[in-house]
Amino acid sequence: MTSPAPTTLSYRQSGVDYDLIDPLKVSAQRAAAATASHLGAHGFAEVAASRGESAYVVDVGPFYLASIVECLGSKALVADEMAKLTGHSWYGAIAQDTIAMAVNDLITVGATPLVVQAYWAAGGSDWFGDGQRAQALVQGWKAACDACGVAWGGGETPALAGIVEAGRIDLAAACTGIVNPKTRLSVGDALGPGDAIVLLDSSGIHANGLSLARKLVERLPDGWLTEVAPDLSYGAALLAPTVLYSPVTEALWKAGIAPHYCANITGHGWRKLLRHAKALRYRIHTLPPVPPVLRFIQQQAGQDDEEAYGTLNMGAGFALFVAAADAERTVQVAQAQGVGARVAGVVEAGPKELIIEPLDLHFGDDALQLR
Amino acid sequence: MTSPAPTTLSYRQSGVDYDLIDPLKVSAQRAAAATASHLGAHGFAEVAASRGESAYVVDVGPFYLASIVECLGSKALVADEMAKLTGHSWYGAIAQDTIAMAVNDLITVGATPLVVQAYWAAGGSDWFGDGQRAQALVQGWKAACDACGVAWGGGETPALAGIVEAGRIDLAAACTGIVNPKTRLSVGDALGPGDAIVLLDSSGIHANGLSLARKLVERLPDGWLTEVAPDLSYGAALLAPTVLYSPVTEALWKAGIAPHYCANITGHGWRKLLRHAKALRYRIHTLPPVPPVLRFIQQQAGQDDEEAYGTLNMGAGFALFVAAADAERTVQVAQAQGVGARVAGVVEAGPKELIIEPLDLHFGDDALQLR
Numbered sequence: 001m002t003s004p005a006p007t008t009l010s011y012r013q014s015g016v017d018y019d020l021i022d023p024l025k026v027s028a029q030r031a032a033a034a035t036a037s038h039l040g041a042h043g044f045a046e047v048a049a050s051r052g053e054s055a056y057v058v059d060v061g062p063f064y065l066a067s068i069v070e071c072l073g074s075k076a077l078v079a080d081e082m083a084k085l086t087g088h089s090w091y092g093a094i095a096q097d098t099i100a101m102a103v104n105d106l107i108t109v110g111a112t113p114l115v116v117q118a119y120w121a122a123g124g125s126d127w128f129g130d131g132q133r134a135q136a137l138v139q140g141w142k143a144a145c146d147a148c149g150v151a152w153g154g155g156e157t158p159a160l161a162g163i164v165e166a167g168r169i170d171l172a173a174a175c176t177g178i179v180n181p182k183t184r185l186s187v188g189d190a191l192g193p194g195d196a197i198v199l200l201d202s203s204g205i206h207a208n209g210l211s212l213a214r215k216l217v218e219r220l221p222d223g224w225l226t227e228v229a230p231d232l233s234y235g236a237a238l239l240a241p242t243v244l245y246s247p248v249t250e251a252l253w254k255a256g257i258a259p260h261y262c263a264n265i266t267g268h269g270w271r272k273l274l275r276h277a278k279a280l281r282y283r284i285h286t287l288p289p290v291p292p293v294l295r296f297i298q299q300q301a302g303q304d305d306e307e308a309y310g311t312l313n314m315g316a317g318f319a320l321f322v323a324a325a326d327a328e329r330t331v332q333v334a335q336a337q338g339v340g341a342r343v344a345g346v347v348e349a350g351p352k353e354l355i356i357e358p359l360d361l362h363f364g365d366d367a368l369q370l371r
Numbered sequence: 372m373t374s375p376a377p378t379t380l381s382y383r384q385s386g387v388d389y390d391l392i393d394p395l396k397v398s399a400q401r402a403a404a405a406t407a408s409h410l411g412a413h414g415f416a417e418v419a420a421s422r423g424e425s426a427y428v429v430d431v432g433p434f435y436l437a438s439i440v441e442c443l444g445s446k447a448l449v450a451d452e453m454a455k456l457t458g459h460s461w462y463g464a465i466a467q468d469t470i471a472m473a474v475n476d477l478i479t480v481g482a483t484p485l486v487v488q489a490y491w492a493a494g495g496s497d498w499f500g501d502g503q504r505a506q507a508l509v510q511g512w513k514a515a516c517d518a519c520g521v522a523w524g525g526g527e528t529p530a531l532a533g534i535v536e537a538g539r540i541d542l543a544a545a546c547t548g549i550v551n552p553k554t555r556l557s558v559g560d561a562l563g564p565g566d567a568i569v570l571l572d573s574s575g576i577h578a579n580g581l582s583l584a585r586k587l588v589e590r591l592p593d594g595w596l597t598e599v600a601p602d603l604s605y606g607a608a609l610l611a612p613t614v615l616y617s618p619v620t621e622a623l624w625k626a627g628i629a630p631h632y633c634a635n636i637t638g639h640g641w642r643k644l645l646r647h648a649k650a651l652r653y654r655i656h657t658l659p660p661v662p663p664v665l666r667f668i669q670q671q672a673g674q675d676d677e678e679a680y681g682t683l684n685m686g687a688g689f690a691l692f693v694a695a696a697d698a699e700r701t702v703q704v705a706q707a708q709g710v711g712a713r714v715a716g717v718v719e720a721g722p723k724e725l726i727i728e729p730l731d732l733h734f735g736d737d738a739l740q741l742r
Contacts, residue, residue, distance in 0.1 A: 023499075023502075023505075024499040024505045024509070024528065025528060027505070027506065027509050028489070028509050028512075028526070028528070029525075031509050031510065031512070031513040031523065032489075032513070032516075032522075032523035032524065032525060032526075034513065035513060035516045035517065035521065035522050035523040036522050038516070038517070038520040038521055038522055039485065039522050041520055042483060042485065042520075044485065046522055046524075051525075056486060056488070056522075056524030056525050058485060058486060058522065058524075060434075060485075060549065061433070062432070062433050063431075065436070065485070065486070065547065065549075067438075067486050067488060067524055067545065067547045068488060068524075068525075068545075069440065069488040069489070069490045069526055069527055069543075069545040070527055071490065071492060071527045071529040071531070073529055073531065074531060074532070074533060074534060076534065077533050077534065112413060114410065114413065114415065114429060114431075114436070115427060115429060115436070115438050117427070117438055117439060117440040117545060118399070118403075118440070119440045119442065119490065119543055119545075121442055121541055121543070128394075128395040131394075134394075134395045134398070135398065138395070138398050138399050138402050139402065141399075141402065142402040142403070142405065142406060145403075145406045145409070146406065146409070149409040149412055149413075150406065150409060151403075151406050151407050151409055151410050151417055151427075151429065152402065152403035152406040153403065153417075153427030153429075153438055153439075154400075154403060154422075154427050154439075155399070155403075155440060156440055156441055156442045156543070157395060157396060157399070158442040158444055160442070160444065160445060160541060161445070161582075162445055162448050162536065162539070162585075163445060163447065163448065163535060163536060163539045163540070163541050164534060164535055164536070164541060165533065165534060165535070165536055168533070168534045169534070170492055170531060170534050170535060170541050172440075172490055172492070172527070172543070174438065174439075174440040174488065174545035176436065176438045176547045178431065178436075211532075214533075
């Protein structure tokens, strides 16, 4: 272990400035909302409650249609560094991360993912000339599709010299699914006091917080090969692929459990538990174990718990808000799918806030501005 | 007008090497095809004929579901150059181009586009800090959605420093639609001898061939401001937004016309007319007018007609293969939507080939390898 970092490293210092992005987001969201009326010409309508949620939902009659596009982010840069150091490609894991970004968002609304489209934009044609890397990406992509039971419909593999940096690749995935039957819709209508909060374990950093993680490596004497646990390098730990949660949500439906709401814990960390617009208090009484790489980042970056839990997933990759009577069985269903889970908290009447009791943390209504 | 270029400039010389991309494409297509069986677990099935087509189609019971993700490519680089020279943003047009890439592909299978998702990956948060440019992108995106009657569902606006170049943006769009009623499916089952080929006019280069066009500018003494027609600069002409063809296909359906097949004329130019797997001869007897910017590129790059028509759209942005009896009315319906159109050719029994009679050109079965 290296010595603690001398100064705190915040997410903004690592290069992502949400203040510059957010005004555009607001403007785009308003413009987007104004286009919903077009669906009427086809006899359809949007599910207005899905605006601002992780996937967009349209009522097409017999069922709801859900769609999403999601970006991997900068995690591929870590794979590139580790390939140099280890001599083998990490793009199999990266492929799973990319699909997880899309699928884990799509399922929050109750959708069954059906089709994934690949978006692989390289800095030049030569990216695809590295056969080992390209095959790792293809096989990892297929394996993740197999794990989620989705069809890989096709995609786009442009060479974008001048836009994407030489030697790099911009990875994204689009996913389309249906909410069928319509009673599976989980955009929060049924969310309310008394619901249990079940947290599903993450496998590590997943694909959010990588800008911070990459910035941090500059402080580590052994860089990417610094051990975060015995025989586990920082780079390898970061590259643990994101858990695919759709097998859990599909199994829950088969077990007769319909979550009232779901939150994919990505950017903004646990603040994502405040995602729904309703005024409700989320009280956490039990914490999941923190993956070694996240504890390491927290320590090395000198983050207090508020910064860490407000930025990183800290062991919780996905939140299910279910009826209290379904809570224990939800945990069992998840575990049967190989995903660690625990009843971690409860929803209460009250002002919109998140209380993480074991850490004495409080996040208020102003902690997450997504709409 | 500048003097003719001394040497021919081919597409490979401009930096895109399809030989390096295609082996990956083949591998990815095989892996993707193997995932189709997952749909059976949900009671659905892919439309196998859509594999290798411009959009992927799944039979979900009451109708078909179609989805796609498409990239703008390098056209944004031209917008960036022209913004420096003109002082205003061209991203309104660029937004339409991006949506056109997705929508014009989706409609080839007979789908009505319903939802568009935006993928705007910038080289850094500061890209979004340029308010004029960001607003042009937002408003252009909305206007294109309005023109196509689609709902803008949401999207992703990542800041990807280290992957996307500083000051640049990687733009893509995902589109989901339905084929409803199922009889609208146009994956070529009904394509056959006697069908008429109706070509819809392009507005210029659209968004394919831009690598070549950007390379060419280095040869022009006045660069982007070189006139390609009176008061029309090379840069402005290149930035004419891609025609959105979905109003035409929707109007055709309302007029009772169901195309047997459609081809979006993008990369590979007119060779895209050979897209369908059937052994058929496509005989072109009438050419659309060539937009000045495409004639200019052909001349400046020293391309013969085979290279030009095999690479660029040369005035034909979209091809409709319709029953001969519907041909003239198809033209009228398109023109009523403000899109120039003409009966340009006929489908014949024969080996797979494209004959462009007015230019004495012939493209054989080996001219287009997409599957």
